[in-house]
Amino acid sequence: MSTFDSDAAAKVHAHLHSHLPSEPALRVKALESLLVERGMISTETIDAWVEAYSEEIGPKRGAQVVARAWLDAGFKARLLKNAAEAIKEFGFEGNATGHLIAVENTDQTHNAVVCTLCSCYPFSILGMSPSWYKSAAYRSRIVREPRKVLAEFGVELPDEIAVKIWDSTAELRYIVIPQQPKGTESWTEDQLAALITRNSMIGTQRELAVS
Amino acid sequence: MDGIHDMGGKQGYGAVDVDETDEPFHHDYEGRMWAISRNVRADDWTIDWWRHVRERIDPVDYLTRPYFDSWMQTSAAAFVLSGVFTLDEITSGHTDKTGAAAEKQSKADAIEANRVSCRDFSEAAAAMPVFRVGDLVKTMAFSSSHHSRLPQYARGKSGTIHAYRGSHLFADAGAKGVHEGQHIYTIGFTARALWGPEASRNDVVYLDLWESYFEKP
Incomplete structure (x- = not known):
């Protein structure tokens, strides 16, 4: 013991x-x-988990959830009310999503997520976290000078857009719902999901590129 | 504890590496350590004891050694402290106490095992919640020398209760092997309350904090 x-x-x-x-x-x-x-x-089990987190459990899950929220107002309401439950509609629940919260970007607000004390992250919905998310530079600075950090990622925010930083200090985990790009109103869920990046769901990207 | 891990607001760490490539694992050992950590533990570990063992890594190692290397050393140390392996077994990578071969999961098994690993940290508290959404609260100025999830940058600060999140296992107790429920709230601190006039007047930092981190009303 x-x-x-x-x-x-x-x-x-x-x-x-x-x-x-x-x-x-x-x-x-x-x-x-x-x-x-x-x-x-067993060695085989380790191999299987590496494959699972390389091929299936990744940000494409979060992207599908966000795309559904853009298309389906009812689902979006459920996601904003209780994301931990809403992602069960996809079977995406799992590691570190038991208390998942979705926060939504608007014209007036931008959200970003961090864990300043360790490296908490909603793995089952976003997959492995990037190394920068676990770095001293991101963890120390995003709470103190978020606009400078976001600018390093190419996100230049005017003063009137409020920045909200979510520090994952307990077992709640956060996913950002980015804004749907203009001109994609008639797109399908799969087309929309392909636009949505991991960084946009952490909050270090704001505008999604429409190709 | 006021360890190296408590990084929020510390200055001088430089630019974020925004050019990192997108693959989930940059080295094979990262994925293997991740898989090990999802599947193997000692019976008496709690998530916050494991976090605290990681916090006790030498500060220079914490800053300079790779991330999943620190997970290896944390799990190794925690196994030794729980009596699962000896230091010699850890450093040699071999044991005389061998066991029957473990099950072999497929990728589909792993995906399903990940799904059912979704954990609810709810645990009933002894009393009703003291605070309500909209209340102004002030955090304690001091913390303990053991595990705490009240970061230094948010101590002795005033903020507003943004949401009540229910009653969850209390991390500080969990790191000592004690299962105790406590009310938890999301607190919004204005950037200026945390950082002074250099910060934007529009920005807010939200933290999820247990009730005992606040001064009594």
Whole structure:
């Protein structure tokens, strides 16, 4: 049983720092070997999860949800009321979506999501988070100088558009609903979903390119 | 604790890498560590104990080593602290206590296992919620030396209750292995309340905070 002893954790880290190989891939391989020998996981299961998160569980899920919200006012109302429940209509619920909240961009507001304390992210609906989302630069700055960070992503916002930053400090997770581009009113759900990017659902993109 | 992990508002970290390519994993080991973390744990771990173990990584390592490398070291340390593996087993990558081979999931199995892993953190609180939407609240000025989800930048600050989110497992207690429900609220802090006159008068930062993080009314 763990003692939940904070200082003991720091001591174990110091030992591991000195005794594990430096190369990250070798470290993970050592842990994988150990877990397989103990019978706690199989190599095949690890392969399957990598495939699942590479091919199926990704931002295309979120894009489909947003496209549906643009087309179906009833669904959009359900999504804004309780996104955790609404995404079950697609079977997209899962890791870190148990308390999912959807926040909507408007002409007057722009939303962006962060986890300043670790790297919380709605994985089952957006897939793996980008490295920048987990970086010190993004985590430290987006809450303090959001307009500068957004400008680095190419989002230049006039003063009158309010920026709302959502810091995922508990088990609530956030997804941004970007605005539907003008001129796409007659498009199908699949056509619309193809426009919607991961960054637009984190909030580091505002305008979606219509090709 | 006031550790290196508490990054909100710290200055000097430089530009964000906006040119990162879009693939879900940039190295094979990232995906393998992700898969391991989704499937393997010790019985006594809580999500916030695991987060706290990650917070106790040496600050230089926290800033300089790759992200999923820190997950490896966190899980490894947490396994040692729970008595699942010894330090020697972790560093050698081998054990004399072998077990029967684990099940082999297919991709479809993994997708379904991910779906059913959706977790509800609701847990009843002992009393009724103290605050209501629209109330002005002030956060505590201090935090504990153990795990807390009240970031430094939002301590001793006044904000407005934007939403009541129900009663959830309290992270600070969970990191000590204690299951305790507490009311949780989304608080809107104006950017100027957090950062002063340099900030835009129109901007708001929202945090999800448990009731004990607020001063009593």
